[in-house]
Each structure stands twice: as structure tokens, then as C-alpha cells.
Amino acid sequence: MRNYLSFEGLSWLVFVLFVIIVPLFLSSFYLRLMSLIGLYSLVVMGLVLLTGYAGLASLGQAAFMGVGAYTAAILSSRFALNPWLSMIAGILLAVLIAWLIGLITLRLKGHFLALATLAWGLVITGILRNWISVTGGNTGFGSATGNRFPPLSILGYPLRDERLYTYLIWFFVLLVLFLSLNLMRSRMGLAIKALRTGSIAAASFGVNVSQLKMLTFLLAAAFAALAGALFAFKELFIDPKIADLSTSINLLIMAVMGGIGSLTGAIFGPGLFVFLESFLQEYLPWLIGRSGNYEIIAFGFILIFILHRARQGLLPLLRDLLPASPVKPINHQAEPLPKRILDRAEGEVLLRVDDVSKNFGGLRAVDSLSFEVKRGEILGLIGPNGAGKSTMFNLITGVLRLSEGEISFKDSLISKLAPHQIAQRGIARTFQHLNLIGNMSLLDNVVLGGYGRTKANVWQGMLGLEGGERERARAEAHRQLKRVGLAEQSFERADSLALGKQRLVEIARALMADPELILLDEPAAGLRKHEKAELIDLIRKLKAEGITVLLVEHDMELVMTLCERIVVVNYGTKLAEGSPKAIKQNPKVLEAYLGSESASL
């Protein structure tokens, strides 16, 4: 514990000292560069959250800077509003606009946000350039064009000095970095990281995916607007170029250069970019023999090269030289997380699938299927490939909307609910196609499963005020890993495990949600013989603890030994239902399975 704190604390100390000392020795030219790097860093940190973690791209971050800058400038000039308040107003307006953009695009596939923000950027620059009576148009806004606005001041002391202003900017950089780092370590942050790997998985443990994407987008817009407003009060003059598409693209280049998934890279990237840009702007025109912004050629190729060869950006190359930060140990004494109370009688109907159909265009993947899962049982759902089993799982968990019929859980209708709401009611699942976050530890992957059982919100996350909840979640996750026999590997990366073991991690993650019903999608695929035996033991233990299991599996031996009842589906309809013994002798089932699998029956 102490060791962990001191390493982290030391890095911060070095960084803060660096930021305090360096400006003392810088000339005016380099102070300008340092301020610029700080301002860009603020925006790029938002972009890293958005693109690197949530897997969404924005081509309109400069436009949010523009909104922040112009709102702050116009309010403090025309309306003589206090500069700090004008700044806050600018951030709020940017957030409001981001919310509107998010509302119409975040339900669509990820790249529509990129295209919508691209269009939004073009719209805002169009307005800034042409609404001359308000924005000053192309000539800009500031005292030079008769729109004087005051500088920021602290306790009545105006911040005109370049060095002081550099400190102010970097104060905000450190603050935002601190908040963002905290956030990404928190409950919400883990969930944001899960968005990129798979929204369906995130939703399956209770994450409201649209809301979380929106939150990340709003944060990124707020950071950008803050940077814009700081820029306005630094120069006391702004022009529409700040909101330009080319600025947005530059910000993206910086994020990619620093390593799109790294918050510290969000400071390194702008640093590299600013120096490279000023170098190229000096020498390229000389080389070509004509003035012009030829540096975009170089940046175009750099962007392509980094994505081809160094996707993690350039910083990890340096980071590999430093020792890895030690992991925080698990506090096994932490109070357990609250558990669901299983108060109903065994044998009652827990899940009812009632005459459900699903059409994909002309294909009827599930056709008037009905079955029930009773509390406390292990029900097998089997059928040949393409029979509609996984579709059924997706219908139960709300990933797909059913075309006809109803599904109810504990006597209440769930077929109209969103996936995260269904998860919250007590249904957890694993995936046929594995859905773990490869570069995260097993423990963190499992902690994610407990998202629905924990409460810390984004503010608590940012300020590091999750209290003991995180410790409790980690202890709980460790217990779940122990349950599936992977406690020793808790701190290994998920992608370092064999596929069969990763399936067990998924089970642990599902158990972490403290479910009443667990849906297992081919859990035995890729397991060796003794691992299968352990899996059978595990599932029986779950049953003994009162958890109900719905199992899709191709391994007939496993299904036959484990399940009390089996539902056989073929072409989306129910072929048979009954005890393993009855199913084995059912002629219709044997016919459907003629071929390789008939032998194993």
C-alpha cells in the first residue's frame, strides 16, 4: 500500500516540480509554446477519453474550443460579465451542444459521431465567419477589432503576465489530468474502457451504454471548451481559425502521436506536435521554395505510419524503460458487497419465454418459441448450429428486440427493457465469442461484472472518493476468481490466458453481478477434459447456492450429465423438451442431429 502510494506520489511530485520550475527559465517564445502545449493537452485528454477509451471519434473538438472561446469573449465584452463566469458559461454551452449532438448520434454506430461532429465543426466555423455583427467575422474578436474584453483576474489581480498565465494553464492541465486519471481507475472508468471492446458485454453487467458514451462525449466537450476559453483570455483576441476543421484534425494527430489510449500521452503528444510543427513550418517552405502549410504532408504520413507501426503512440516506447507501477493489494477484510436476497420458492417459474419470434429481414431466426426456466434448475438449450440459440440469448438479455411474443422474468415483463436494465434485474451471461478486455487484469475484468452492485458516480470517481466500495469490489472479484479456480492469476492480463480459461473468467464476471439467472453460452468450448470436470462441479455448486442456470452447449456429454431438463430447438422452433433421457430417445431430435453429433447422443 505504502509502496504504491509513494511511486505514484513521486511521479506526481516530479511532474509538478517540472511544471513549476521550467517556466522560470523560458523565453517569451518558449513560454508561448508551453502555453499552447498545455491548452492542446486539455483538449487531447478529452479526446483520449473519447477515442482511446470509449472508442468514439470526434472531428469537432476544435469547434467546442471555439464555442468556449467565443462565448467567454462575447459575454465578458458585450455583457461585461465576469470573465470566470463567462468561461463557465462557455463550457456549459459547449456541453449543451454536445448533448444535442450526442442525442441524435450516440444510438447509432460509432462512426456516425465522427461524421456528425465533422459537420458540426463546419457549421460552427461557417457561423463564426459570417455572423459578423456578433463574432467579428474573419477579422476576429478582440480589442484590435473594437471588441475589448478583460483578462482573467484572481483576487482583483489581472493575469496579463505571460509566465503567470502559463502557470494558470498548467494548473488546469494538472487538475484535469488528475481528475481523468482518477476517473479511469474508478468504477465508471472501467466501464468506459469496456465500451471499446464491446458495448454488448458492458450492457450485460448493467452499464447504461448510451448514457456512458454521452458522459464521455460531454466531458471531452467540456475540456475542449475550457481550453478554448483559456486561450481567449490569454490572447484577448480570437479568430475563427480556433474552431477550424484543420485544428480538430491536428488535435486528433496529437492524440494519436501520444498514444490514443494514454492520458499521460495526451500531454506528450501535443508537446511533440507543437515542436515538430514549428520545425516543419520553418524548413519545409525553404525546401520547397514557396511558402505554404506543407507540414500537413508530413503529418498525414506520420499519422498513417503511427497507426501502421506504433498504434500505442510513441510514449509507450519510453514507458517500457520505467519500472511497472506495483499493483495495489487486495483487502480481504473489506466488507462484502450487498447481495440480492433470493426469497422465492424453488421450482417457481423464473423466466418465461412466451411465443417469441425474431425476424432478420426475411429470415425467421426464432419462430414462435416458448419455454420456461424454473428457479433452481439447470436447463439446457441445444440444437444444431444456426438453430437460433444465441439469438434467443440475445433476445432474453435485450440485445435484440423481439419481433413478436413476450419474455418475463420473475413475473414481470422484460422484453421491452434495455440490456442494462435486464442485467440489473438479476440476469447475467457469458458470451460465445469472448468479450474480455484483453489488456486489463483478470481482477479488473471481474470487477466490471459488479458494476450493477456498486454505486460510485462519475464525480466520486474523478475525485477519488469511491470510499471503500472499490476495495470491497476488488475483494469480491477475487473471491469470484477463486470460485472458478483462477485466483492466482488475478493480476495477469486477460489476453495472456488460454481461451478456455478466459471463458471461466467470463463466468466469474457474470457471477460478480450476483445474478439469480445465469446464461452460459458454450462455456465448455476449448476446455480440456479435467477442466470440463471442474466446470461441471462449478455449475453444480452454483445450483446448490440457488442460482438458476440456462446453458447453451455443444458438448452433449456435459449437457446430458448436468441438465435436468433440455429444450431442443431447430430452425428457430422447439423440436422437443424433456429430461436428458427422453431427449436422447426422441426420434425427431435424432433426425435433426443426424451427422457428426448423432454419434455423441
Added chain:
Amino acid sequence: MFEPAIILTLLIDGLTNGAIYAMMALGIVVLYSVTSVINVAQGEFVMLSALSIASLRAAKIPGVLYIAVVGLIFWSIFNALAMMRQGAAPRQLKIWPILWPLFLAGLLISVVPPLAKAHLPYPLQIFIAVVLTTLLGPICYRLVLEPLPKASILVFLILAIGLHLALTGLGLAFWGPQPYDLPPFSKGGMILGPAYVSYQALWLLAISALLMLALYLFFNHTIYGKALRAAAVNRLGARLMGISAVRAGRLSFSISVFLSAVAGVLITPITKMVYDFGFLIGLKGFVGAIIGGLTNPVIAALGAIFVGVAEQFSAFYISSAYKDVIVFLLIIPVLLLRSLQHQDFEEHVD
């Protein structure tokens, strides 16, 4: 204000621009459907073909030649590196994949400059420029997109942004910031009811309509076209049928670049061309493509034509300064509609 002459003129101008945007939108949709690449550099090829003709008319070597030659050299290097990465020792390298790009580069560098100096007739100059520009399609695909066959849509998008930057910058380096003009295919025009139509606009409408028809026939009635559509639906399935994703990608990129190259030839006599003008044309094509959901070519083309018409009318009746703003705002209702329509949660997944 609402005289028929004005409305007809605006309509003709709108259709002229709209036809160009439609060609952009079709290129974007074809490429996206087959490769899931969102090509923001679509418009750059409009600029490259147009400015190349301008160079040829001035008896200068077009910059596109240099881009193609250097690209081909890199193609050869990339092939060699790819073979080495697969574990071939330097001696076992197959020679042909390394040599043919170099041969082609040599051929280009020896044939094109004399042709450029020869003051060829205008149609031949157009032909050379379109061929050279279209050649950049497979080259860009090979060098920029092919190295990451399994990348996400997001990464492809950023790669395309890189391509846009590089090509725009090269356009500036080769041709400078000034506008270039090209002569119309035939001078003059005709009176159409109360309005006047230039012959160039008619050429443009006729050729773009023919091209779109050809595209339709290609995708519906030829083996290659059907294969591309198959690849668009299911890449693995297409591959099992012997259509490699790489060939499908190169072909679709070439088609979309060809559309841009022709668009450049058609529009420049009407509007002139600057190094960064192609990008804006491409973006307006994007609005059309988004109307078609990036995947429906018919709606995308119609949407793009609508964009062209809406642009002219809003420039005249609302404000010429805000015409771009209005055009890009068009995507809001489109996205809103899509957002309200979709039901399954799966839309969240790329």
C-alpha cells in the same frame, strides 16, 4: 423573386453540382460497403485529376505522376517487407511482386513526360490525367489501408484523414494556392425555356448519368460487380468463394477514385479548381452518403443531388454566406430519423 427563370437556373445549377456530389457519394458508399473505409479523402482525387490536366495543358509534368511513381516504388518495398515478415529469407523472395511495381513506375516515368510536352489534344490530356489519377486508387489502398486488414472503422477513418492531409499538402506543393481553369468540352450554351444552360453543364449531366448507369450495370450484371456486392455483405463468405478481400478492396477503391477523377474533369470548367477545393466537394458528397446511411447507393445519389439543389436555393433565397452551413445542417434530421428508427441494441457494435 420566384420567377420561373430564376428557379430553373437554380435548379440547373443545383443539378450540375448535385450530379458531382452524387458521384462522390457513390464512391464513398461503394468503398464503405466493401471495405468499411470511410474515405474522407474522396474529394482529393477530384482536385488531383483536374489540376493534372491543367499541368498537361501547360506542357508541364503533372504532380500525380510523381505521386504514382513514388507510390509504386513503395509498393515494391512493401511487398518485399511483407514477404520477409512471413519468414522468407532474402534469397527466397519471389522476384515478381517486387519487380512489377518498379517496371510500371519505369514505364510511367518514361512515357508520361514526353506525352506531357507533346501538346496533345484536350481529350487525350483528359484521358491521361484520369488514368494517372485512377492509378492512385490501388496505390493508396495498398500503401495506406491494406497493411491493417482487420482494423476498426475508427482506425480506417483516421488513416483516411492521414491520406487527406498528405494529398492536400501534395496538391499545394505541386500546384500552389492559385485557382486553375479548364476549357469547357464545347463552348457556349442553349436557351432552355426561360433559362440558359451551358453546354458544359449538359456534358456534365450526361456523362455523370451515363457513369451512374454503368455503375448500376456493373454491380448488377457482371461477375466482378456481383462479387464486390458479395464481399460487401460478407467478407469471409466472399473469400470462400474465391474473392479475396484485398482484390475487392483495391477494385472498389479504384472505382471510387475513378468517379472522383471524372468528376474533377467535368466540374472544373464550370467552377475552377484549387488545391483544397476537392475536400469540400467530397464533404458534400458525404452529406449525400449519410442520407443513404453510407450503404444505400440509390438513396445516397438522390440525397447528394438534393444537397446540390438545396445548396443553390439556399444560397439564393437565404444567404450565400450560409449555404455551406445549411448543407451540413441537413444531416441533423437524417441522423435523428435513423436514431429514432433503430431498435436493436446491436447498432452500438461496429
